Amino acid sequence: MPVLAFESVHFRYGDQTAGLADCSLHFEAGSRNALLGANGSGKTTLLLHAAGLLRPEAGRLMLDGVPLDYSRAGLHALRRRVGLVFQNPDNQLFGATIAEDVSFGPLNLGLDAPTVEARVHAALAVVGLSALAGAPVNQLSFGQKKRVCIAGVLAMQPDLLLLDEPMAGLDPAMQAEMQALLERLSAAGVSIVLATHDIDFAYAWADALHVLAAGRCIASFPASALPAHTARLQAAGQPLPGVLRLETALSARGIAVPPLRSLDALITHLSPSSGPSNRATGDGRPQENP
Structure with a gap:
């Protein structure tokens, strides 16, 4: 059963701008999901609905097969299970220090002080900021602020983590740190849904891709099946991953390569020094010798 499902959800903003239009998709428990689409396609609106910050005009959301309850108690229970990290961390930071x-x-969950302290300590350890617990928030780098926001959500111990453009504004080193953090969270069993414009990252990282256009989910499929859905990507104004473009170019020159999901994996495969023991699998992970 999906952890969260959208069933024919419609939503318009106050100026009658369409946010979601007959949007249907679902996220499996423990999975890694990437939302793809141009600006205005509905990615952020979808995340706000998933977090209970917006309510559909028609259709419904199902959490573990049960319709979302928009009462005060229902939303309180939802936010114990679903956490949202905004694109701009300054929209989410309230405390004077990281720990605060x-x-x-x-x-706000009403937990006792020792429990709160333990959760804060554990969340900061996950994002690698334990040593800066007492640091003023306003002195942090942009990337550190993003990690504080994630720690704040993790301290609620959600089953489902939503992130809006987590890589936006980060330099390559910070992007690598963020990806490593996402890997740790996924390994811990957290379901992750993120909106991104980075098709290369999405293809290499996600289990499932969901393509949005004009508020509709026009395609949902396993990331490994992306080569069969290139027309849907292009219809949504999305580029093809660089690794697919390179594979196509190599194929046109008679060079056959296995389906790989990252440029690093493809480069490793093509390297003269790469023997059978360090070839890469289709998802970019090292392939063990039989």
């Missing part, structure tokens, strides 16, 4: 900010959510 991360403790905000657990305190």
Whole structure:
């Protein structure tokens, strides 16, 4: 059963701008999901609905097979299970120090002080900021602020983590750190849904891709099946991953390569020094010798 499902959801903003239009898709428990689409396609609107911050005009959302409850108690219960990290961390930071900010959510759950302290400590350890717990939030780098926001959500111990453009504004080193963090969270069993414009990252990282256009989900499929859905991507104004473009160019020159999901994996495969023991599998992970 999906952890969260959208069933024919419609939503318009106050100026009658369409946010979602007959949008249907679902996210499996424990999976890694990437939302793809141009600006205005509905990615952020979808995340706000998933977090209970917007309510559909028609259609419904199902959490573990049960319709979302928009009462005060229902939304309180939802936010124990679903956490949202905004694209701009300054829209989400309230505390004077890192520890104070991360403790905000657990305190609002009514947890006792020792439990809150333990959750803050654990969340900061996950994002690698334990040593800066007492640091002023306003002195942090953009990437550190994003990690504080994630820690604040993790301290609520959600089953489903939503992230809006988590790589936006990060330099390559910080992007690598963010991807490593996402890997750790996924390994811990957290379901992840993120909106991104980075098709190369999405293809290499996600289990499932969901393509949005004009508020509709026009395609949902396993990331490994992306080569069969290039027309849908292009219809949504999305580029093809660089690794697919390179594979096509190599094929046109008579060079056959296995389906790989990252440029790093393809480069490793083509390297003269790469023997059978360090060839890469289709998802970019090292392939063990039989």
